[in-house]
Amino acid sequence: xxxxxxxxxxxxxxxxxxxxxxxxxxxxxxxxxxxxxxxxxxxxxxxxxxxxxxxxxxxxxxxxxxxxxxxxxxxxxxxxxxxxxxxxxxxxxxxxxxxxxxxxxxxxxxxxxxxxxxxxxxxxxxxxxxxxxxxxxxxxxxxxxxxxxxxxxxxxxxxxxxxxxxxxxxxxxxxxxxxxxxxxxxxxxxxxxxxxxxxxxxxxxxxxxxxxxxxxxxxxxxxxxxxxxxxxxxxxxxxxxxxxxxxxxxxxxxxxxxxxxxxxxxxxxxxxxxxxxxxxxxxxxxxxxxxxxxxxxxxxxxxxxxxxxxxxxxxxxxxxxxxxxxxxxxxxxxxxxxxxxxxxxxxxxxxxxxxxxxxxxxxxxxxxxxxxxxxxxxxxxxxxxxxxxxxxxxxxxxxxxxxxxxxxxxxxxxxxxxxxxxxxxxxxxxxxxxxxxxxxxxxxxxxxxxxxxxxxxxxxxxxxxxxxxxxxxxxxxxxxxxxxxxxxx
Numbered sequence: 155x156x157x158x159x160x161x162x163x164x165x166x167x168x169x170x171x172x173x174x175x176x177x178x179x180x181x182x183x184x185x186x187x188x189x190x191x192x193x194x195x196x197x198x199x200x201x202x203x204x205x206x207x208x209x210x211x212x213x214x215x216x217x218x219x220x221x222x223x224x225x226x227x228x229x230x231x232x233x234x235x236x237x238x239x240x241x242x243x244x245x246x247x248x249x250x251x252x253x254x255x256x257x258x259x260x261x262x263x264x265x266x267x268x269x270x271x272x273x274x275x276x277x278x279x280x281x282x283x284x285x286x287x288x289x290x291x292x293x294x295x296x297x298x299x300x301x302x303x304x305x306x307x308x309x310x311x312x313x314x315x316x317x318x319x320x321x322x323x324x325x326x327x328x329x330x331x332x333x334x335x336x337x338x339x340x341x342x343x344x345x346x347x348x349x350x351x352x353x354x355x356x357x358x359x360x361x362x363x364x365x366x367x368x369x370x371x372x373x374x375x376x377x378x379x380x381x382x383x384x385x386x387x388x389x390x391x392x393x394x395x396x397x398x399x400x401x402x403x404x405x406x407x408x409x410x411x412x413x414x415x416x417x418x419x420x421x422x423x424x425x426x427x428x429x430x431x432x433x434x435x436x437x438x439x440x441x442x443x444x445x446x447x448x449x450x451x452x453x454x455x456x457x458x459x460x461x462x463x464x465x466x467x468x469x470x471x472x473x474x475x476x477x478x479x480x481x482x483x484x485x486x487x488x489x490x491x492x493x494x495x496x497x498x499x500x501x502x503x504x505x506x507x508x509x510x511x512x513x514x515x516x517x518x519x520x521x522x523x524x525x526x527x528x529x530x531x532x533x534x535x536x537x538x539x540x541x542x543x544x545x546x547x548x549x550x551x552x553x554x555x556x557x558x559x560x561x562x563x564x565x566x567x568x569x570x571x572x573x574x575x576x577x578x579x580x581x582x583x584x585x586x587x588x589x590x591x592x593x594x595x596x597x598x599x600x601x602x603x604x605x606x607x608x609x610x611x612x613x614x615x616x617x618x619x620x621x622x623x624x625x626x627x628x629x630x631x632x633x634x635x636x637x638x639x640x641x642x643x
Contacts (some may be wrong), residue, residue: 163392165370167400170363171439180372187368187382217606267295360390363397411620415598417628420591423542430600431539436607437596440488443527444611447492448499452521456514461500469497476608487608495611523559523582527552531589545593549586556582588618591625 176184277285289541364386371377423443456459479487499521506512534548560575592614599605 162588163367163396165367167594169367169370170397170400171368176369178397180369183372183377184365184368187377190382191386195386206345219609224270255309263295267292267299270295272576297399362385363393364389367393410617411623413595413620415595417632419598420594420625420628422594423540425540426597430597431535431599433605433607434544434593434596435532435535437605437610438528438535440491440611441614441629442525442528442532444491444495445521445528447495448502449499449525451496451499451505452514452518455503456501458516460500463506465497465501466504469494472497481606481608484608489578491608491611495500507516516574519560520578523556523578524585526555526559527582527586527589530555531593541594541597545590551585589614590624591621592617597623 193540262467270288274285274292276287277288279285367389368382390413411585449466450459472490475492476487476490479490481487503514503517506517531544531548532545532553534551536542537545556579560579591593
């Protein structure tokens with residue numbers, strides 16, 4: 155009962171998405187909670203920072219590190235961009251707040267913005283100080299004028315604009331501090347700081363939802379700010395689960411885990427119609443080609459480092475293009491899928507390297523092993539027409555080929571990485587078993603119509619938890635039923 159109480163929250167989706175006016179008592183409570191959290195975290199940060207430098211390196215190192223950070227802010231040429239962004243947003247925010255309180259924005263500030271930008275454009279690049287001054291003036295004028303462009307076309311209040319600019323300024327200033335701190339850290343610690351930045355970005359989203367819960371609870375009485383400070387992390391799993399459940403909806407979650415096939419369909423090893431066989435071969439071929447393109451893109455990133463912001467943006471653009479393309483245009487969808495797979499393969503190494511510190515060669519080997527598995531299943535479906543023959547030939551061929559691939563790769567790498575390769579081989583062996591279950595679901599769905607083989611390229615990974623849980627539930631249910639029958643007899 156205590157666990158149910160922990161995960162049960164009273165607020166609904168409408169409360170979570172409420173952007174209306176906050177009553178004055180609730181606003182006071184929210185400010186008090188924020189102030190308590192800020193002071194508590196500030197004290198904790200100071201204590202941790204003092205312990206880091208006082209005990210480990212001494213007071214002199216503490217003062218030296220602060221001096222180094224201040225020096226880097228103003229002297230490091232590699233970090234000038236972040237500092238410039240901070241001052242630009244600060245000037246823009248100041249102008250926006252002046253317009254909020256005294257309505258300084260008007261035709262004059264608009265003309266000043268245009269004139270400053272034109273003057274900046276025609277100023278020589280050698281006049282750095284002059285260009286900096288013009289940029290700050292332009293940012294100030296734009297901040298004072300932006301309300302004229304947001305209020306009338308979009309009906310956005312100036313308070314919201316000023317708050318957005320202020321938040322962006324604080325965010326850029328924080329990022330500027332973190333990036334400048336990298337100069338006094340080693341490479342390994344810098345990667346850790348990047349991971350921390352990603353976690354803090356996600357935490358800010360959670361903190362917004364946590365604030366909404368505070369405002370909801372403030373309707374029914376006073377809030378203990380000290381208790382809320384202590385429970386801000388303790389409540390995280392419950393609030394995240396509850397908000398996700400509200401956004402997705404219980405029906406969507408049930409539909410995801412609810413599969414129509416039964417245990418007899420899962421264990422069926424008999425024949426199947428010709429159109430189902432054709433659908434299965436097309437799914438295997440699409441999966442094989444998509445993974446082959448992803449492996450090729452990842453290999454190019456390993457050799458020439460083609461992955462970057464450009465490939466990430468192209469991956470997102472390709473996926474959006476695929477999503478909005480009509481399902482009847484199969485050839486176009488397949489072409490877009492192959493392009494998306496290539497750019498995803500070229501981009502995935504960026505995330506695995508910085509988030510998990512996984513070597514790019516390891517990623518290429520994993521993708522190549524998955525490609526071999528899909529290719530083996532496609533060849534098995536192409537040369538056989540019985541389920542048992544397809545699965546047995548495909549599974550054993552994929553095991554042998556993947557083992558040969560990993561065995562040849564492990565000969566040229568160090569022992570530690572070779573042990574990791576053996577773990578990956580075990581995962582791929584289990585994945586072949588899942589692919590058999592997924593194939594059974596495809597043949598089951600093929601009874602009731604054509605199978606969208608392009609969508610199957612995504613659902614083979616997205617539906618993995620649902621299919622595995624459903625198969626385990628069917629198997630355990632049948633086992634329990636057999637034991638009950640034995641005891642009754």
